[in-house]
Amino acid sequence: MHEQALIDTANALVVDGKGILAADESTGTIKKRLDSIGVESTEKTRQTYRNLLFTADGAQDFISGVILFEETLFQQADDGTPFPKLLADQGVIPGIKVDKGAKPLAGSPEEKVTEGLDGLRERLAEYAAAGARFAKWRGVIDIADDQPTDYCIHVNAHALARYAALCQEAGIVPIVEPEVLMDGANSIERCEEVTDRVLDAVFAELKKQNVMLEGMLLKPNMVIAGKQCPQQAGVEQVAQATLRCLKRRVPSAVPGIVFLSGGQSDELATAHLDAMNRMGPQPWKLSFSYGRALQAPALAAWGGKDENIAAAQQAYLKRARNNGAAARGEYSA
């Protein structure tokens, strides 16, 4: 029913030279970010910080969409405009994180499964009415000696596909995010092997559950060595391994792949995306849906002080501009 609208929105999110700002930190995660700059997390400080990001003039030249947390979707900018309207008036598409977080997996409690399917159909209708046109659901896969198990991969892939099908029914573009974490000591080869297994399972489930690939986006991790691994791969190696893995597993009907940054430094997240686009053309658009890699310098520059808001906005604009260039394969450090 919503087929053409879904296709149009998915393509608009990966239009040339633009990507997505992930500003959908849950209440727990935003508290950690605000703690890191010595700011207490209250509804007001969260609103002030998001207002700073969403009113940074010029960001709309590089940012196609913003993923919001539920609280933010229903908050207003300083001038009283609801945040989704503020974004839409700039030509930026409002999105919403709809999962309820990763919880210990019964039967394999070292691993996690993402919850939030119960009542999702009703929530999606409310979010659409509030202006959300796309959504995000994140499955979390950790690498350890005997993990991930096929069980963990399967339940997360199954939930991602159930979420995606419900989104499309509601006319909302699903961003399907199976994140293989980069926190461990594993090699890049091991990350490639696990990412391959995960994407294989995810696309099998999407097919079984009749998700229209043309009306969704994939948000994967890059194929990269774990942070604790003594042997870190170079930029070209990360780009090649990531592309090899994606080409094997992601059908070209998917209009775009928008990477998460996952704890990479902001400079490296930009360099990796740029390198992949320089190796193009690719079967899909390759862009970004970064949280930390777009926000970290802005958060630090703000420090919770009104007099620093302009400087924080400049820091955010710089990251947005550089990643916009990387989405075209035209970034120069």
Ligand code: 13P
């Ligand atoms: P990072 O880019 O900080 O990984 O955040 C993106 C995101 O939305 C993770 O779910």
